Amino acid sequence: MSMFRHLGCPLTSDPTRQARLVQFVRFVLVGGLNTLVGYSLFAVLFLLSGDHRIALLVATVLGVLFNFVTTGRLVFGNSRWGRLPLFVGIYALTFALNLGALELLAAAGVAPLLGQLLVLPAVVVLSFLGNRLVVFRGAP
Numbered sequence: 001m002s003m004f005r006h007l008g009c010p011l012t013s014d015p016t017r018q019a020r021l022v023q024f025v026r027f028v029l030v031g032g033l034n035t036l037v038g039y040s041l042f043a044v045l046f047l048l049s050g051d052h053r054i055a056l057l058v059a060t061v062l063g064v065l066f067n068f069v070t071t072g073r074l075v076f077g078n079s080r081w082g083r084l085p086l087f088v089g090i091y092a093l094t095f096a097l098n099l100g101a102l103e104l105l106a107a108a109g110v111a112p113l114l115g116q117l118l119v120l121p122a123v124v125v126l127s128f129l130g131n132r133l134v135v136f137r138g139a140p
Contacts, residue, residue, distance in 0.1 A: 023075060023076070024128055026074060026075045027071070027075045027124075027127075027128045027131070028124065030070050030071055030074050030075050031071075031124070033070060034066060034067045034070060034071070037063065038059055038060075038063035038066070038067075041058070041059040041062055041063060042055050042056060042059035043055075045058050045059055064088060064091060065084075067087075067091075068083075068084055068087045071087075071131060071136075072087075072135075072136060075131075075136075076131065076132065076135075076136035078136050078138075083135050083136065086134055086135040087131070087135045089134075090127065090130035090131055090135055091127075093130065094123055094126055094127045094130065097123065097126065098116075098119055098123045101115075101119045101122070101123075102115050102116060102119055105118065105119070
């Protein structure tokens with residue numbers, strides 16, 4: 001670590017910046033866990049019910065609740081249930097922005113799979129900022 005300070009690396013010489021970077025990395029890792037759990041819920045519910053619509057609805061509701069707890073606790077150190085409506089709001093806003101950007105790219109002739117890859121980094125950053133600045137503001 002001291003080698004990086006000696007080289008003037010801004011990510012390690014500023015404790016606040018370093019803490020935010022660690023928090024963002026945790027956010028991305030927890031997002032991977034949340035995706036795995038959400039897909040697993042969908043798969044199990046689909047296999048049990050045989051109906052993809054019911055499986056998707058139930059998996060989405062359970063997934064959002066799971067995401068709220070894991071993101072709140074593991075990333076921001078705060079998962080008070082009173083913040084759930086804000087979390088759902090940020091979730092809905094980032095979904096809408098994601099869909100809008102994807103639609104624009106599709107209209108421009110970009111294949112949806114590539115379009116989503118192009119949009120994903122911005123969506124992740126916006127989701128992180130929305131959660132940090134709105135949902136879990138003031139968290140450690």
